[in-house]
Every structure is written in structure tokens, then in C-alpha cells.
Amino acid sequence: MISSTRPSRRQLLGYAGAAAAGAAVSGAAVALSNEPPRAVASRDLSPYGDHQPAIAAPSPKHAELVALNLLSSTDRAALGRLMRLWSTDIVALTEGRPTPGDTAPELAVPNAVLTVTVGFGPRVFTRPGLTAYKPRGLDDLPVMRHDRLLPTWSGGDLLIQVGADDAVSVVHAVRRLVADAAPFAKPVWRQTGFWNGTGPDGKPVTGRNLFGQVDGTGNPAVGTPEFDATVWADGPEWFRGGTTLVVRRIRMNLDTWDELTRSEQERAVGRKLSTGAPVTGTAEHDELDLGARDADGRLVIPENAHARLSHHSTNDGRRIFRKGLNYVQDTGATRESGLIFLSFQADVAGQFLPLLARLDAADALNEWTTTIGSAVFAIPPGWREDGWLARDLLA
Template sequence: MTGRPSRRQLFGYAGAAAAGAAVTGGAIALGNDSATRSSTAGDSAADGGTRGNVGPYGDHQPAIAATSPRHAELVAFKLLGGTDKAALGRLMRLWTSDIVALTAGRPAPGDTAPELAIPGVALTATVGFGPRVFTLTGLTDRAPRGFIDVPPMSHDRLQPTWTGGDLLVLVGADDAVSVVHAIGRLVADAAPFAKPLWRQTGFWNSTGPDGKPITGRNLFNQVDGTGNPAPGTPDFNSTVWNDDGSTTLVVRRIKLNLETWDELTRSEQERAVGRKLSNGAPLTGTAEHDELDLEARDGDNRLVIAKNAHARLSHHSENDGRRIFRKGLNYVQDTGATRETGLIFLSYQANLVSQFIPLLTRLDAADALNEWTTTIGSAAFAIPPGFHEGGWLGQDILN
């Protein structure tokens, strides 16, 4: 065996790739990428079953407001001892260059498997910084307002395997092979700076049988995400974005006990959620996006949406108007004869302390769903703004 091939060698090979990649001369010029600029992030699945490319540029990291991908992998990293502010900046420049290439379906610089970079799979990569980044010299005043780690909740049963992290990358795409490939590149390029602490893979279906977008369901068969503010609306913008374009992300690995959940009747299941399983409508309504009537009572004078129903406790009108933007990923983990099933819960909010923690605390205290769910992992990341051509991820923080 010889050593790792040089970049020059690999670009030579990449030039011969059948993947239709745009690598020709041996250099990928960051910010000079016509394929990326001309691509659009359509939401339909009309184009050969895919959604085209999602451009890497923007005021915000683009995946957050985009439709959930069919597949995703999250990798949290622990920074190596020598990784200071300057080193983190070098890694971010490297990752930016990787992301510009990979989202266009081109191999990243130094890619050892260039043919696995394919266009048209709506690949995105979102990067975040864990709490420890903001203890590094020169960065102690750079965290978004209200960014702290999530305190353990009384129902949490956190495992170190799925908890914490100094750095996050979340890659999504409509093709699982593309996700594995992109994550492989980003992890390889991070090696001098940070090493993986945990990895989680998940999946979601946000396309209905007619090809139209749907909210999607978790493995409890609940329509999951109905209460979200709609991307692009003023509600969404004030919920998610800070003035500088940053946000925060909480990742919680929630084990769902399908066996005991399946023992309930459907009306018991619906009562725990406060919504209909059929289409996600509140128990007081008929269509998915009908407003909840939190005062309505049935013939026995009982609240239709119960006091401890998940939809009531998490509703913004019961939380001083506080909202979050949540995106779920289902997961299945094979462990020999049994498998663990659950939800990788992703919550985006401008201010973690004022928006997310009060809501989580409230749900921890009373949510009916707590009986069938156990949070086994938790991590919080500051998500820097997006970047534009010629810029790089986190440059306002790390410069």
C-alpha cells in the first residue's frame, strides 16, 4: 500500500469521472461556481425523483428553511487540544469549499471517491458551534444571545454517546449514499482539528403519494411539525433568525417506545397528542392547520384538548407567544435482535434560553407523551449565518 494520494493525483482522476462533475483543470475556485449559482431549490419531486440542487449561499444556512431531506446524518465533534480560533477558521474555510462543491454534486477537493458526488439530490450541509467554542480565546463574547447548553430535564436519561459536542455538521439529501459520501469528506477534512464524538442518521418523508409536500410523520404515526411557523413568514423569521442571520439548534435523541404506544387505542393516542392521527388536525378541528380551540369541552365537560396534551403544552399561546421551529428525523438503530426506534428532534430558535428552555421545561413537567418517550441524547449548537460567494462559514465570528 502506498500513502494517501496527493490532491493533484485525485483531481486528475476526478477529471475522468462519469459523474458529470465540473472539475476540469484541477482547481475548484470557491465562489466561482456557475453550477451552484444556476441551481434552484425546488420543492417538487418532478425532476427524475429529485429536487435539483440547493444552492450553498445565502444570509442564512440554506437547509434550515428548506424542505426536510429524505436522509440526513449528523456528526458532532470534539475539538482537538490545539484547535484555537485561527484553526477553527481554517477548518471553516475548508468546509466552505467542500460544501460549495458537494451541494453542486461535484467532488470536494481531495475527494477519494469523486463519483459518489452526484447532482440533483438536494444535498445540504449545516454547520454549528457547541458551547465550548465560545470559551476559546477571542470567542468568549461571540455566542448568540441566550446560547447555553440545555440543562438536563427530569425525564432525561442522557447517554454520553449521544450528548454534547463542540462542532456539528448536519448533511441532508434525498439519496443516502450521497449523505454518507459528503459526511465522509467533511469528517476527513476535519481530522486535523476535531474528531467525531457522535453520529446519528435519520430519515423523513415530506413528499405525499401525489408528489406534493406534506408535513410528514414520526414513527408514532403522528403528523409531526404542524405547529411550525411557515418558512418565509414574519413569524418564522422572528422565531428563527437573529439580526446577524444566526440561529441556534437543539438536537435531542428521543427514544420512542413503539411497543407500549401500540398498546393504546387510537383515541388514547390522539388524546395524548391533542391531534387526530388521520391528518394532524387538532381534536377541535378538521384540517391539519386549523387553529387549536384550547377552551372547547366535550359533552362530559372535559377539555377536548386535554390539559397534558402535547399540542396544548407546546402551543405558543400557552407559552407567552414563544415559538420554535422543529424538524424531526426518524431513526432506527439495529442492535441485533431488537432495534431502537425514535426521533432525532431538531429545534431551531433565535434565542435558546428565552424560547426553547421554558417550553422544554414545561413539556418535561407535564407532557402526556413523556410516558412513551425517553430523551437519551441532547446537544446545543450556535448556527452561524450563511455565506455568500467569496465568503466562508462563520467568518463574522472567527475573523
């Protein structure tokens, strides 16, 4: 399973499990400083709970997603060892402490609002001992007519998504998690993004994509029964409280978008660029009036407007919980810009796929956007202090 040569400390930690590694974390944290503790209010999210915490949290200011493919030698037992090791790492990192064997412990700092989300791709459930545990509808998405998918940004057996207020904390956490995964899996793609979910007054706002649109207005409100029904899966048993994640890398043609008048841009979206309000309303969260017509009898929100086609009332009540990260990719003097689109839902096939097909067929924004990456992951539920990630699947 692992090379017969002498194992590294990291490999030994992977076999030792979370308990021993947790003790090592505590010892390292004490050894780093002799300063007395200071009473500072923590902004960090607890790594423990019924659900992985970043799902319902606001989009982070800085984030990196890494997909990895399992080595052929990584069986169910080895995957369990990796999840125990990662669980220990996640607890340390989110609490601002170095991971066991951390080569740059000074970069582990508190109050970065750091979160780590872990997911399993469809191929994980083709491994011996795991085939009976695949969540409903967890399959790679079919290639849509407007897709131009690249292997560079698609697929993957495992996902780690790290977010924080501080970009250095993100880079450091990713390095540690990828290094500790080396005996079990290797990276196949990385995507970095950013988001501004804070208004000028310091209060939370929905945030904007690089087209200037307020992006994510129609989401179900976190903590409501509607949100719970949309996001959290009710089976299989090990997966209760988990969710599924679709990652779509969408390239945006900002140059041709900028050629449009503001009115043309708003008709394509179906919302005002200034506030995110429907073009039939005045405030961001006003309901869309899909029947409204102008003086010439034209629909105010056109038939192919993104807001109309994606609205739950035109999709048999189907909802998703969408989040986004803006990205730029520079190659010499050339820059690619776009959106890392993240969709959480209880059932990919039942909720997301019909919506995707509808948008692919008619969305006005297809003229200025191209999906170049696609991946699907099962996001296991959270864990308690006496447990570890996906224990009910892998123990």
C-alpha cells in the same frame, strides 16, 4: 498545533484556504469526464445566501448528524482554516462535484438535493479570542426530570448535518467532511435519520413520526415575518442571520404506545392521527380550540395533551421552528426507535428552554418517550461566493 511530521495533502489544503482549494475542485471536475454537458434542470439548493440553506428547506429524506470535539491544538486561527476548507467542500458537494483529494469522486453526483449545515457548540466560545462572541442563551440545556441522557448522544463542539434525497450521497459527504476535519477535530457521536415529507400525490406534506403522528404542523410558515422573528438571530454582529439549534434524541416506546386505543393516542397528542387536525377541528392547519368541552364537560384537548402544552398561546407567545428525523438503532435482535428532534430558534434560553420545562413537567407523551441525547449549537449565517463560513467570527 499540527504534528511536525510531513503534512498530508488534506492538511495542506486546510492551510491553503478556500481559493486554492476551489481551483483544485474545478480542475478535478473537468478531469472526471469528457462527455458533453447535458441540459438537466437542477434540484440542488445553492450553498450561498444569507442563511445556511437547509434550515428553511424541508426535512431531507436521509440525513446524518455528526458532532465533533476540537483538538486541544485547534485555536481560533486553526478553526478558521477548517471553516475555509469545509466551505470549499460544501460548495463542491452541494453542486455534485468531488471535493479536493476525494478518494471516491464518482460518488459526488448532482441532483441529490444535498445540503450541509454547520454549527458551533457552547465550548467553542470558551477558547481564547472567542469568549466575547458567544450568542445569547447558548448553553447546554439543564437535565430535565424525564431525561436519561447518555454521553453517546450528547454535547459536541462542532456539528455537521448532511441531508439528501440519496443515502449514498449523505454517507459520501460525511466521509469527506470528517476526513478533512481530522487535523482539527474528532467525531464524538453520529446519528442517522430519515423523513418522508412527500404525499402519495408527490406534493409536500408535513411528515409523520414513528407514533404515526403528523409532526410539525404548528410551525411558523417559512418566509413569513413570524418565521423570521422566530428563527433568525439579530446579534452579536457576526451572528446576524444565524440561528441556534437544539438536538434532542428521543427514544419512543412503540410497543406500549401500540397498546393504547386510537382515541387514547389522540387525546395524549391533542390531534387526530388520520389528518393531523386538532381533535377539535377537521383539517391539519385548523386552530386548536383549547376551550372546547365534550358533553360530559371535559376538555376535548386535555390539560396534559402535547398539542396544548406546546402551543404558543399557552407559552406567552413563544415559538420554535421544529423539524424531525425518524431513527432506528439495531443491536442484534434488539431495535430502538425514536425521533431526532431538531428545534431552531433565535434564542435557546428565551424560546426553547421555557417550552421544554413545561413539557417535561406535564406532557402526556412523557409516558412513552425518553430523551437520551441533548446538544445545543450556534448555526452561523450563510456566506457569499467571495466569502466562507463564519468568516466574520474567525477571520
